[in-house]
Amino acid sequence: MxxxxxxxxxxxxxxxxxxxxxxxxxxxxxxxxxxxxxxxxxxxxxxxxxxxxxxxxxxxxxxxxxxxxxxxxxxxxxxxxxxxxxxxxxxxxxxxxxxxxxxxxxxxxxxxxxxxxxAREREAGDPVRAQWDWLLNSEIFEDERPLVEAAHAEYRLRRLFPNLSHGTLRLSANFGVQGSREIHIKPLDSGRYRVEDTSVPGSSFVAGGLMEAVVSAAEFLERGPDLE
Structure with a gap:
């Protein structure tokens, strides 16, 4: 009260x-x-x-x-x-x-x-690069670094805004605004990864390794709707 x-x-x-x-x-x-x-x-x-x-x-x-x-x-x-x-x-x-x-x-x-x-990077129009730099260089994301580096190396994913949530890399074109389309790459056990396009029901795919997961995530971009 x-x-x-x-x-x-x-x-x-x-x-x-x-x-x-x-x-x-x-x-x-x-x-x-x-x-x-x-x-x-x-x-x-x-x-x-x-x-x-x-x-x-x-x-x-x-x-x-x-x-x-x-x-x-x-x-x-x-x-x-x-x-x-x-x-x-x-x-x-x-x-x-x-x-x-x-x-x-x-x-x-x-x-x-x-x-x-x-805030300053968003005003300047370049928050995507700043966010990638943070995920790539901050000590708090050391455990997720291989996933972030692999995704960043793929030019189709590098243009998207990245977020890490409970180990899952979430990629969007709209700063992760709720309801917008995202591509998720989630580590599983035994070196596997789950890849999902949130705009496509039933799109979840389990990749046998990191590079396969990154390629699959990039392919989702090619065959799915525009990321908005």
Missing amino acids: INFDLYPEIRDAGSLSSAMAEVADKVGLDLAGVCSQSEGGSGVISTAQVDSSRGKILVWLDESTRTFFVGVQEGRFVWAEGATDDLAALVAASVAWRDGMSVGEFAENFPFMVLTRL
Whole structure:
């Protein structure tokens, strides 16, 4: 249960989104379109959302301390995250992001917001290469390195955005946005790999070795629908 004594402006305005709009009006900013993240329940009062061309600014409240949690998310890609007790600063950050402030300037002007690892690369238009570099060089992926290196060596797979989840290499053209097509390569026992195209029911195939798995994954691209 949220203690609204910590948020008197929200209690008076009736909801977080209304309070944000009122603060924006007071300081001469335009926050038209701010709304709740949900249509029912306590979320109507305690959450807010601002749409932008680079995803959604999502805001929610801590229950026991005066803290506004903020996330800037585009599909499954998170641009930045942060927390503040200053509603006016939160409103200013929301307006700045919606109006297209660069990620570097955004982080400099709103130090309570922390850019995620690939935010600058995504803004520059090259997050795929940066993600491959991370998977290829970070110590935390040492166990999966042979799989990542083999997939990266295949030019048809190298153009896709890679993610590792529980040892499975997931390749997509849309940063792994939920519902988009992905090619999966999952290690099994005895040196085998399961290869699957998520857009094709029954496509799961067990390859006898790593190179066979990589070739099979690339062939899925050739005969399946465009990765979107």
